[in-house]
Amino acid sequence: MAKDPVRVLVTGAAGQIGYALVPLIARGAMLGPDQPVILHMLDIVPAAESLNGVKMELVDAAFPLLKGVLATTDVVEACTGVNIAVMVGGFPRKEGMERKDVMSKNVSIYKSQASALEKHAATNCKVLVVANPANTNALILKEFAPSIPEKNITCLTRLDHNRALGQISERLNIHVSNLRNAIIWGNHSSTQYPDVSHATVTTQDGEKPVHELVADEGWLRGDFITTVQQRGAAIIKARKFSSALSAASSACDHIRDWVLGTPQGTWVSMGVYSDGSYDVPAGLIYSFPVTCVNGEWCIVQGLQIDEFSRKKLDATAEELTEEKALAYSCLA
Numbered sequence: 001m002a003k004d005p006v007r008v009l010v011t012g013a014a015g016q017i018g019y020a021l022v023p024l025i026a027r028g029a030m031l032g033p034d035q036p037v038i039l040h041m042l043d044i045v046p047a048a049e050s051l052n053g054v055k056m057e058l059v060d061a062a063f064p065l066l067k068g069v070l071a072t073t074d075v076v077e078a079c080t081g082v083n084i085a086v087m088v089g090g091f092p093r094k095e096g097m098e099r100k101d102v103m104s105k106n107v108s109i110y111k112s113q114a115s116a117l118e119k120h121a122a123t124n125c126k127v128l129v130v131a132n133p134a135n136t137n138a139l140i141l142k143e144f145a146p147s148i149p150e151k152n153i154t155c156l157t158r159l160d161h162n163r164a165l166g167q168i169s170e171r172l173n174i175h176v177s178n179l180r181n182a183i184i185w186g187n188h189s190s191t192q193y194p195d196v197s198h199a200t201v202t203t204q205d206g207e208k209p210v211h212e213l214v215a216d217e218g219w220l221r222g223d224f225i226t227t228v229q230q231r232g233a234a235i236i237k238a239r240k241f242s243s244a245l246s247a248a249s250s251a252c253d254h255i256r257d258w259v260l261g262t263p264q265g266t267w268v269s270m271g272v273y274s275d276g277s278y279d280v281p282a283g284l285i286y287s288f289p290v291t292c293v294n295g296e297w298c299i300v301q302g303l304q305i306d307e308f309s310r311k312k313l314d315a316t317a318e319e320l321t322e323e324k325a326l327a328y329s330c331l332a
């Protein structure tokens with residue numbers, strides 16, 4: 001029997017990521033090849049004509065799974081009845097800026113859209129914040145939508161996770177599908193800590209630790225980390241626009257694994273509400289390794305944290321604490 005359609009909201013749908021993301025959702029890359037979807041696309045009035053053009057293209061593409069498209073500039077209409085909300089709307093940083101430099105413009109959007117989601121989304125709506133500063137926007141959305149369970153509000157660090165896998169696969173000249181269990185700790189910013197100390201490679205002789213195969217701790221603790229931390233800036237420098245296709249694809253990975261589950265023995269990175277695990281202060285949206293089962297994420301527990309990692313986990317937590325204070329001062 002055909003499944004009932006799932007309503008998926010994409011805010012900022014007329015933008016770069018939106019344009020890359022909506023066809024992926026309509027093709028089943030987010031919720032599976034047998035899951036019909038109804039797309040709700042929101043943008044602001046100056047982008048209304050362009051948004052309508054995206055809707056026309058979705059109709060023209062005749063996607064079998066796409067059962068309806070709503071294109072609107074009305075936030076209440078956009079949020080009504082949605083089961084998944086992918087919050088991309090906002091302003092991207094430009095060359096030379098840090099992601100938190102777009103804070104004052106973007107957090108106020110997240111405060112106001114929190115209420116619309118809280119009042120009008122479907123019960124148990126799952127929220128993914130993509131717009132930067134992603135962790136702090138998600139935290140503001142959570143704080144101003146107190147009736148949405150905190151476990152339903154997340155931010156995107158899967159792009160950083162995938163970047164980490166991509167760097168290791170290039171270094172070892174292996175396919176990325178043979179690699180698993182990288183971790184992004186903390187903020188989606190240049191203080192994030194990409195950590196492959198628990199990551200493994202599937203080889204003909206079984207599972208091998210990444211650090212054993214790379215055999216270069218200097219690179220793993222140096223250039224590898226900074227390359228992943230700075231990858232967003234490198235893409236802005238090269239493209240003059242921020243990453244879009246990789247961000248859209250990673251947003252699909254994030255929701256797919258959350259809803260359909262992570263493969264056995266594999267964890268992924270998600271920005272989630274900290275419960276104090278790994279001595280990260282509670283009350284931040286912080287990226288942790290998680291596994292997902294039956295639509296619920298769970299932080300992987302018991303990983304060994306050495307002194308080098310401890311400092312990195314603490315530094316990115318400190319930045320998030322500062323961002324939280326800055327966000328509140330922007331909203332005051």
Ligand code: NAD
Binds near residue numbers: 042
């Ligand atoms: P973009 O400028 O191309 O598109 C953003 C869209 O949001 C525009 O169409 C704009 O009109 C719309 N918008 C602005 N205010 C809005 C509002 N109040 N409601 C609804 N829509 C609104 O930018 P982009 O390249 O698509 O990037 C979007 C965001 O995602 C940026 O903040 C960017 O920094 C961030 N980003 C995050 C990640 C990540 O991994 N977390 C990766 C890439 C980009």
Ligand code: LMR
Binds near residue numbers: 092093159231232235
């Ligand atoms: C990215 O990581 O590509 C995005 O967050 C865009 C940016 O500003 O770096």
